[in-house]
Amino acid sequence: MNNFRFLFAFVVALALGPLVLPEFYVTLLNYIGLYAIVALGLVLLTGVGGLTSFGQAAFVGVGAYTTAYLTTVYGVSPWLTLPAGLALTAAVALSIGFITLRLSGHFLPLGTIAWGISLYYLFGSVDFLGGHTGISGIPALQIFGFELKSGRQFYYLIWAMLLVIVVATRNLLDSREGRAVRALKGGTLMAESMGVNTPRSKIVIFTIAALYACLSGWLYAHLQRFVNPTPFSLLQGIEYLFMVVVGGVAYVWGAILGAGLITILKQWLQDWLPQLLGQSGNFEMIVFGLLMILVLHRARDGLWPIILRLIPEHPERPRVAHAEALPRRAIPPAGSVLLEISNASKRFGGLIANDRMNFKVRSAEIMALIGPNGAGKSTMFNGISGVDPLTSGEISFCGERIEALEARDIARRGISRSFQHVRLLPTMSVKRSHRRPSAW
């Protein structure tokens, strides 16, 4: 109930905001909303999926420039340029994703820096996008013939969209796809051997994060009615990441908190720092950088969990009270051969860990593989489950050859494994961690 009350109070406060606040604060809130939409994508990508992007601002630019170009040059209705922008962003994100998401670990974030820079320079140097002067005269949005010309009117559109995205993101994270995404952060090995197609999950969240950014860009273009390359630079991309890290990288509400804090702080610092230092320039980045280091040192999960600690805790209830049981697969008759290993060998260079192993596992039978340390038991397990494929030999499961399959495909065929060093996901309950992939 608490959760609902909090949300209700938040929505009421939001709805009343523009009626009482002066223009300046409404503008500020508009920007917070726009930034929070991008930041939500980063929560999904970084906090949940364990990937990072410094280049989200470039996707905001794709959304903003698509609508700016189509509406000013071809006079297309803004409501049609949104799907066009989303489609273009999805295409760009998918192609970039297919190239860079294969990069593991820290290579991906470095890759995002690279395309963050290149897309920014593309906006600035392509003639039909107006170069560094940009595109002006973007039409205002119309809803049922009513023009959203002022910031106060636009405010409701931004925050309505933001709330829809918050709810959608939360539901996504609670779904099967979402649980697969949440398993990414604990390393791909465990997720893969549970049947998650990790490259696919990575591309899915990467694309969703890019789509959020594109939506923010579309809103931005019609709020400002003018675009130029500056707000889509790498520095802005870094700022988006700062927002989620300060707010709480793994929390949907952390994105909004972070966007709010950084935006207000930036406004304030841009007023004060040049006066204080007697020069003009992006000096707020000095403070942001220091703040960021401090947050990562003292509260690595961001500020939202600190706020959460103040609110009394209440147990999480499942969203769907009674989910239908999944169909049970046919049980093979007792005594029939389930798993057959023949001539399985595994070599590590000159070392032969498994030498032409042969055994069968029958249905309704418990089979143990025993041996001293270093005998090659885990190697055999890794070979069967596809985590570390065999050098030679055959494995059949229910009559089907599986030795050439990926770990996730073997898992999907019904082989489940555990690990010697338990690879638990700290954010997932025991029950969820051990569910079969199909129900995960």
Place this chain on the structure above:
Amino acid sequence: MDLQIALLLAQDGITNGAIYALLALALVLVFAVTRVIFIPQGEFVAFGALTLASLQAGKLPGTLWLLLGMGAVITLMEFAKALRERRIRRIPSILLLNCGVPLILAGILFAVSPATLPLPVQVILALMLVVPLGPMIYRLAYQPIAEASVLVLLIVSVAVHVTLIGLGLYFFGAEGSRTPAFTDTSFAIGDALLQGQTLLVVVASVVLIVALYLFFERTIYGKALRATAMNRTGARLMGISATLAGRLSFTLAALIGAFSGILISPITTIYYDSGFLIGLQGLRRRHHRRSGQLSACRRRRHPGRSA
């Protein structure tokens, strides 16, 4: 395109290549020892060049204030730590290292006018101002979270990078600087001129690389760094301090960066934010080397897997 242009381009390519090789070396060193992707590496290039330019212009370089400020913060932190651990005897050395040395430097800069000093002395002064920033940044930004994931360390790197860029703008302004060449000699090869400075960059890079090779091969500290790079845990079990290794690698990275900046500032104009793109080039080069190394590691690690 004639021979003259070809030679000119070749000179440019060789000098840039030498600088990138040095920076790539520093990045590999820092990453292998501390797992930090040191994006601010480029800032040391800019700070080195611009500090020298300030000294030559007779201005007090802003990096002095940074050095004094960071030294003061570290002194306070170490002071509190020493008190907590009741190791009072460490306090004089903490004070001397973090406050004393920067203050002596400041004293020198105030006492003599640096613009009148000979170039080698100016270079040494600039290095003394910029190089200690390396270990200080490690102490303040990375050491408290040395065990964090590569991703967190990378985000910290980006944070350090934007902080230093902002400080660079404040200290040196938006205008670029170019320092006078170390040498005016040039050699004629056919129609084209071979600039003495180009030769100097190449020779200095080679000397630095050889010196680093000797350091890693022949000295105990160099061997300690290599051991840490190969296996952090193993090195710790052998009594090598991870903190010391981290500071040492950052000192070397700062030295290489600042020295590279001083070398190229007579050839290209350096701005407060020039470092980033130079550093990115270094990163790209580092990748080629690093990925080769990693796959070698993976191959080696397999036999270790046991039941």
